[in-house]
Amino acid sequence: MTPGEPLVRWDWVANHTGEIGLRIGEHLELTIIAVVLGLAIAFALAFAGLRLPHLYPPITAFAGILYTIPSLALFAFLVPYTGLSLLTAEIGLVSYTLLILVRNIVSGIRSVPSEVRDAALGMGYTPRAILWRIELPLALGVIFAGIRVATITTIGLVTVTALIGQGGLGYLILLGIQQFFSTPLIVGATLSVALAVAADGALVLVQRSLMPWTRVR
Amino acid sequence: MAETRGATVEFRSVTKRYGDTVAVDGLSFAVPAGRICVLVGPSGCGKTTSLRMVNRLIEPTSGEILIDGENVLQGDPTELRRRIGYVIQQTGLFPHQTVADNIATVPRLLGWPKERIGARVDELLTLIGLDVRMLRRYPAQLSGGERQRVGVARAMAARPPVMLMDEPFAAVDPIVRERLQNEFLRLQRDQGITVIFVTHDIDEAIKLGDRVAIMRAGKLVQYAPPGELLAHPADDFVARFVGSDRGLKRLSLLTVGGADIDPNFDRSRLDGAPVLSPSMTLRDALAAMLASESQTGKVMDGDRYLGALTLAKIGAMLRVETPA
Numbered sequence A: 001m002t003p004g005e006p007l008v009r010w011d012w013v014a015n016h017t018g019e020i021g022l023r024i025g026e027h028l029e030l031t032i033i034a035v036v037l038g039l040a041i042a043f044a045l046a047f048a049g050l051r052l053p054h055l056y057p058p059i060t061a062f063a064g065i066l067y068t069i070p071s072l073a074l075f076a077f078l079v080p081y082t083g084l085s086l087l088t089a090e091i092g093l094v095s096y097t098l099l100i101l102v103r104n105i106v107s108g109i110r111s112v113p114s115e116v117r118d119a120a121l122g123m124g125y126t127p128r129a130i131l132w133r134i135e136l137p138l139a140l141g142v143i144f145a146g147i148r149v150a151t152i153t154t155i156g157l158v159t160v161t162a163l164i165g166q167g168g169l170g171y172l173i174l175l176g177i178q179q180f181f182s183t184p185l186i187v188g189a190t191l192s193v194a195l196a197v198a199a200d201g202a203l204v205l206v207q208r209s210l211m212p213w214t215r216v217r
Numbered sequence B: 001m002a003e004t005r006g007a008t009v010e011f012r013s014v015t016k017r018y019g020d021t022v023a024v025d026g027l028s029f030a031v032p033a034g035r036i037c038v039l040v041g042p043s044g045c046g047k048t049t050s051l052r053m054v055n056r057l058i059e060p061t062s063g064e065i066l067i068d069g070e071n072v073l074q075g076d077p078t079e080l081r082r083r084i085g086y087v088i089q090q091t092g093l094f095p096h097q098t099v100a101d102n103i104a105t106v107p108r109l110l111g112w113p114k115e116r117i118g119a120r121v122d123e124l125l126t127l128i129g130l131d132v133r134m135l136r137r138y139p140a141q142l143s144g145g146e147r148q149r150v151g152v153a154r155a156m157a158a159r160p161p162v163m164l165m166d167e168p169f170a171a172v173d174p175i176v177r178e179r180l181q182n183e184f185l186r187l188q189r190d191q192g193i194t195v196i197f198v199t200h201d202i203d204e205a206i207k208l209g210d211r212v213a214i215m216r217a218g219k220l221v222q223y224a225p226p227g228e229l230l231a232h233p234a235d236d237f238v239a240r241f242v243g244s245d246r247g248l249k250r251l252s253l254l255t256v257g258g259a260d261i262d263p264n265f266d267r268s269r270l271d272g273a274p275v276l277s278p279s280m281t282l283r284d285a286l287a288a289m290l291a292s293e294s295q296t297g298k299v300m301d302g303d304r305y306l307g308a309l310t311l312a313k314i315g316a317m318l319r320v321e322t323p324a
């Protein structure tokens, strides 16, 4: 970094609004794909674990191992097979969402009071209808807590996917590091944090609108 | 309103085993249509297990249960449960649904048209004495007593011929419980539903039951109307269970009109005696006589003098026999 230069050169920011917007868009896209795919896979794994309880420990153990692999190591491992591609990025990102999502879906559903389940069954709900109309709505609070953590974590991790050429705000950070130029580095990092805060706020709003019964009293 | 007709329910040698534990042991009894049968007994004697076998939340190990002569074990359990009302102590109301949606549960499962469901929900709300503004509330916004009322309304919504109730009023305070009991009795008579009611409170059993089944360790010890239970307990266990004050309890089942009144008693000797009406319970009559320190009560049907009731006559009814 050149001595005497300001930390953020606003003229650079002003000249690169298009680029910055593009990187935010990429960042969001990578995040949304990862969380949505992660949720779909997590629901499948969670339902399997609920239906066949002996499968649940191995499922969480597997998701736990994925979660502990350092992201750089995972990408380095995948690149020979899937290349510097979106697929490589999403395999990594999705892997990191699974543990928290599966755990929260299962514990959310298990936390539904047994008398509620009993009453539903006793009045003639089918087990399938109990899952969709009673257990899942009541588990939403815990599931949303998981989605929020998964989303924030993913937004942070997406900054790493720039290393495999998938853009996002990580691209700006990388640019700053490579050119010894603090402005894009700081812009990229700050926007990534802002994106996480905004996404979390948006999820809270969605959750509230989906769970009107938690807004009373 | 009274288009619901209760069904008969019959247990035939019903047994439920869990491994070596026998939870219910050869239970046989019949409940006439439109009557309340109360299952009562100490904790763990098999009341809940017996109840839950009727709607097949528990499958009997052997024996059969008949509703209007049909074996419940044949056919689809889900379909069966939609024809049987079910109320539990913890209510099991759905926290994410409004009162209206909770009450509409079974009609919705049965696919009733919207207008019919709405009309039925409004009707039930009136029956259980809740305000229409409650319909939009969630269970968390109700008092314990209100929740129990909604639980009862929900169970009655599709006009089931049979209703199962497991300690429905146990979680509320005694004053609310008494009110709920009275309301429930009125509703049950009005709708003509057959009810199997579980409690471990013998006073509740005596008050609500047309028949009371006393259970002990999975077996039926005595099955009788409450008056007979108090007058002729089958054994020591029943006598102890109904309590040493069973004579007094029995008085609350008998009315002044049904007692031995002396019509020739000299009316002029009844100055200062409390006035009793024929519909009063003997227990209340006794209390009135004790309070005014009078040996007699003056029985009046409106303006008409019916005669005198003496403490001695009430005392005779207190001395119910002890089991052999």
Ligand SMILES: Nc1ncnc2c1ncn2[C@@H]1O[C@H](COP(=O)(O)OP(=O)(O)OP(=O)(O)O)[C@@H](O)[C@H]1O
Residues within 6 Å of the ligand: B018, B021, B022, B023, B042, B043, B044, B045, B046, B047, B048, B049, B050, B200
């Ligand atoms: N799933 C089960 N497995 C093993 N034993 C059971 C099971 N359910 C009930 N039991 C046993 O069966 C017996 C009867 O239980 P039940 O719940 O019917 O009693 P209860 O009369 O309703 O008691 P309470 O008044 O305490 O509710 C008890 O001894 C209980 O331990």
Ligand SMILES: [Mg+2]
Residues within 6 Å of the ligand: B047, B048, B049
């Ligand atoms: Mg019980």
